[in-house]
Amino acid sequence: MPWLFLLLAIAALAIAFMTASMAVVVVSLLAALVLLGLWILGLLAQRIDTRSRDDVQMLDPRELQRLRELAEARRAEPAPAMEDPRTP
Numbered sequence: 506m507p508w509l510f511l512l513l514a515i516a517a518l519a520i521a522f523m524t525a526s527m528a529v530v531v532v533s534l535l536a537a538l539v540l541l542g543l544w545i546l547g548l549l550a551q552r553i554d555t556r557s558r559d560d561v562q563m564l565d566p567r568e569l570q571r572l573r574e575l576a577e578a579r580r581a582e583p584a585p586a587m588e589d590p591r592t593p
Contacts, residue, residue, distance in 0.1 A: 507547030514540035 514537045521533035564572075 507544050507551065510540045510544035510547060514544060 517533045517537035517540060521530045521537065524530055524533070
């Protein structure tokens with residue numbers, strides 16, 4: 506879809522160069538500028554979409570809370586005493 510905006514922008518520039526009317530030149534150049542902006546935004550949107558994570562992989566708040574509670578419980582447990590290997 507973004508490539509369609511680029512083609513339309515090129516067509517608007519071609520119209521601006523071929524016409525003799527100043528009003529058509531101004532409208533064509535403005536249309537080309539807007540279409541080029543839309544083309545760039547479309548490319549950026551595609552790039553962001555390809556690099557974003559899938560929503561299914563995201564944790565829901567309940568699962569996140571459960572994981573926090575597990576981590577807190579592990580921290581609260583006393584650490585097992587390490588035996589000194591040098592003493593028999």
